[in-house]
Amino acid sequence: MSRLRKDFLWGGATAANQCEGAYNLDGRGLANVDVIPHGKERFNVVTGKRKMLEFEEGFYYPAQNAIDMYHHYKEDIALFAEMGFKTYRLSIAWTRIFPKGDELEPNEAGLQFYENIFKECKKYGIEPLVTITHFDCPIHLIKEYGSWRNREMITFYERLVRVLFTRYKGLVKYWLTFNEINVLLHAPFMGAGIVFEEGEDQDTVKYQAAHHELVASALATKIAHEIDPENMVGCMLAAGAVYPLTPKPEDVFASVEMSRGNLFLIDVQSWGYYPSYFLKELERKNIKLDITEEDKKLLKENPVDFISFSYYSSRVATAEKTVEQSEGNLINTVKNPYLEASDWGWQIDPLGLRTTMNELYDRYQKPLFIVENGLGAYDKVEENGEIIDDYRIDYLRAHIEAMRDAVDIDGVDLLGYTTWGPIDLVSAGTGEMTKRYGFIYVDRDDYGNGTLARSKKKSFDWYKKVIASNGEDLA
Ligand code: BG6
Numbered sequence: 001m002s003r004l005r006k007d008f009l010w011g012g013a014t015a016a017n018q019c020e021g022a023y024n025l026d027g028r029g030l031a032n033v034d035v036i037p038h039g040k041e042r043f044n045v046v047t048g049k050r051k052m053l054e055f056e057e058g059f060y061y062p063a064q065n066a067i068d069m070y071h072h073y074k075e076d077i078a079l080f081a082e083m084g085f086k087t088y089r090l091s092i093a094w095t096r097i098f099p100k101g102d103e104l105e106p107n108e109a110g111l112q113f114y115e116n117i118f119k120e121c122k123k124y125g126i127e128p129l130v131t132i133t134h135f136d137c138p139i140h141l142i143k144e145y146g147s148w149r150n151r152e153m154i155t156f157y158e159r160l161v162r163v164l165f166t167r168y169k170g171l172v173k174y175w176l177t178f179n180e181i182n183v184l185l186h187a188p189f190m191g192a193g194i195v196f197e198e199g200e201d202q203d204t205v206k207y208q209a210a211h212h213e214l215v216a217s218a219l220a221t222k223i224a225h226e227i228d229p230e231n232m233v234g235c236m237l238a239a240g241a242v243y244p245l246t247p248k249p250e251d252v253f254a255s256v257e258m259s260r261g262n263l264f265l266i267d268v269q270s271w272g273y274y275p276s277y278f279l280k281e282l283e284r285k286n287i288k289l290d291i292t293e294e295d296k297k298l299l300k301e302n303p304v305d306f307i308s309f310s311y312y313s314s315r316v317a318t319a320e321k322t323v324e325q326s327e328g329n330l331i332n333t334v335k336n337p338y339l340e341a342s343d344w345g346w347q348i349d350p351l352g353l354r355t356t357m358n359e360l361y362d363r364y365q366k367p368l369f370i371v372e373n374g375l376g377a378y379d380k381v382e383e384n385g386e387i388i389d390d391y392r393i394d395y396l397r398a399h400i401e402a403m404r405d406a407v408d409i410d411g412v413d414l415l416g417y418t419t420w421g422p423i424d425l426v427s428a429g430t431g432e433m434t435k436r437y438g439f440i441y442v443d444r445d446d447y448g449n450g451t452l453a454r455s456k457k458k459s460f461d462w463y464k465k466v467i468a469s470n471g472e473d474l475a
Contacts, residue, residue, distance in 0.1 A: 003408040003471070009127060009415055010467040012080060012422025012439075013089035013372050015134035015179065017063045019425040020093060022070035026109035029099025030054070030139040032147075032193040034063050038431035038446060046330075048189040048196050053139055060447060062426045062433065067442045068452055069423075073117055075454060076423055079440055081124035083460060084467040088126050089371055089418045090117065091134030091179065094160060101138030101156050102145075106163045118171040128172050129371065129418065131236065132161060132220065134179040135428070137193030147193035148184070148209035151290070157216040158223070165227040173230055176308055176371065177217035180238035180330075181269075182262040184210055187330045190428070204287050214268050215295045218302040225302075232305045234369060235269035237262065238331060239309035241355040243316050245334055250319035258317040262331070263363070270307060270364045272300040306415060307364050310372030311399075313339075314352030330429060343377050344435060350398035357406040357414070367413045373399055374420035376427065376435040379457065387441050387457040396459070396466075397474045404471055419463070423454070439463050 017033035024030075035052050036045050037059035044050035055061060069076055080088055094101065096110030121128050137147050145152055164172075184191030185206050192209050196202055217235065224231040242259040244251035264278040273296070282289065315333035316326075326335040327345030339347040353373070360368055375395035379387050396419065406412040421437030424444075429435075432446045439460040444450035465473050 003404055004414070006470075007086075008470060009087040009129070009369070009417070010471075011085040011087035011089060011126070011129070011416065011418040013129075013418040013420055014069070014091070014423070014425055015131065015428070016091045016093035016096075017066070017134070017136055017426075018421075018428060019067050019069040019423070021063075021065035021068040023064045025070065026096070026113065027099055027107040028093065028110065029095035029101070031093065031095045031136040032139065032142060032189060033136045034061060035139070036061070036063065036190060036431065038062050042431050046187045046190040048187075048194050051195045053143060053195075062431045062446075062448070065448060066426050067424065067433075067444060070113070072452070072454070074120060076440070077117070077120045077124065077126070079454065079456075079460075080422060081126060083422070083439065083464045085124075085126050085422075086467070087129050087174070087416055087418060088121055089129040089131065089176075091131035091136075092164065094133055094136050095138045097163060098138065098156070098160060100140035102141065104159075111163070111167055115167065115171070118168060122171065127174065129174040129176070129369075129416075130164075130168075130172050131176045131179050132164065133157075133177075135183070135190050142193040142195070147195075148212050149194060149205050151212055153212055154216045154219065158219055161220040161223055162227075165224050165231065169228050173228075173232055175220075175224055175231060175233045176236045177220050177233065177269075177304075178213055179236050180310060181210070181213060181217075181236060181265045183238050183330050184213070185261070186332075190330075201287070203285060204289070207282070207287060208289055210265060211289055211291060211295070214265065215298060217269055217304075218272075218298045221302040221304060222298065234306040234308040235266045235304045236371060237266045237307070237309040237360075239311050239356050239360065240313055240315045240328075240331075240333075241352050241359055242333075243314055243336065245316050245318035245320070245323065248319070251317065254319045255317040258315065266307065266364075268299060269304050270366060272303045304366070306367040306369055307360055308369040308371040309356070309360065310420065311353050311356055311370060312373065312420075313347045314349045314355065342375055344430075346376070348375075348395060350402040352402075353399050354402040354406045354410070357403070357412045358410050361406075361410075361412040367415050369415040370403065370417045372418065372420040374437040376421075376437050378434060379436045379441060381441070385455060387455070389457045389459050392437075392457070392459045393462050396463070400466065400471055400474055422463075
């Protein structure tokens with residue numbers, strides 16, 4: 001007897017800018033995600049400290065061509081289908097649909113591209129799961145309007161979603177409004193196209209931008225339901241349970257605060273109002289946000305249908321200032337002495353996934369969807385072409401076991417599970433290709449060399465078996 005739902009949505013997840021390439025084809029405009037370079041300036045650009053709004057001499061921009069899925073999507077979706085995918089999570093590049101962002105009419109070539117992808121998925125019985133924006137924001141909207149700090153962004157986003165929901169009615173049912181909405185607090189340029197001006201209060205800018213995204217998300221949820229009551233809309237959080245470093249009460253409270261610092265955004269998306277702890281924080285910091293009565297009504301009346309999240313690791317908090325930090329998913333955390341780490345220093349904690357699922361389910365009482373989980377690792381191609389990625393299989397097995405326990409033992413309602421990067425793609429954090437997550441290897445290095453040929457790793461057949469057994473056979 002399988003413990004997961006019969007219609008459990010197994011699959012994989014990608015983002016437009018990390019796989020499509022073809023950045024200037026068929027009318028596509030330029031976005032923030034295009035102008036984030038590989039190399040040591042990346043971090044400063046991503047966090048909005050270094051302004052880079054166009055391509056600059058001497059830098060390599062991996063999103064320009066990525067793995068050229070724009071031209072390989074049929075081959076790639078056929079491979080996903082061979083693994084038995086029930087769903088494929090992908091994102092729309094906003095600038096394929098509205099190249100500048102503020103046009104009144106969409107770009108037909110962009111709309112057609114995604115229609116082709118969705119139809120290709122349907123051919124194999126794969127349900128598309130669509131992230132409306134996965135970190136991307138048109139450069140024109142950044143230059144002309146200051147991106148999400150500006151309320152007018154809600155209008156541009158509304159125009160985008162109306163077009164998408166109308167055009168893809170009957171083809172797409174599952175939608176996520178903003179990928180990892182909390183990332184805008186930690187990587188404002190990548191997360192929301194925010195570049196800080198000299199002397200401005202950064203918290204005020206970030207919270208106001210976040211508020212505009214929350215209103216846009218609620219509006220999108222409303223429109224999605226109006227256009228097709230079958231539509232299911234989810235929020236998306238870069239999640240990870242926060243542990244106190246020690247049982248010292250101050251550490252425990254630090255973990256509560258760190259946790260809230262990420263959850264307040266999806267509290268709003270799920271409950272329909274700002275939690276009191278966040279409103280108090282604004283008061284304490286003397287931050288006055290522009291939140292209208294109409295905004296409040298929209299938020300209240302349009303909560304999301306389900307909670308989706310990425311999970312790579314748990315986090316650790318302490319009240320102490322001088323403790324060793326760990327690498328992580330764009331959110332700084334303290335090192336956990338009990339955990340091993342990946343090649344990139346991300347700590348590995350499968351039980352933390354179960355804890356995270358329980359926390360989210362207890363808090364929101366809505367179905368969950370794990371839309372990202374996976375291991376970024378160096379892969380070695382053997383002389384005979386094989387790639388024996390047992391470390392990836394081990395990572396995924398342990399996480400799927402923990403996920404099953406959350407469902408089976410704890411009673412969490414879970415819609416599906418999509419691994420991050422079922423095919424190797426450009427890393428969001430580092431811009432590297434060699435930080436590989438895929439079941440499918442792509443011949444491309446960190447500087448754009450390689451044939452782009454696709455080949456199956458050992459994990460390909462393993463994941464196929466996992467899906468065929470609905471998560472029972474993890475051997
Ligand atoms: C999430 C993002 O933060 O983690 C993805 O939604 C990203 O876009 C993934 O690729 C893994 O992070 P990284 O830095 O290893 O690519």
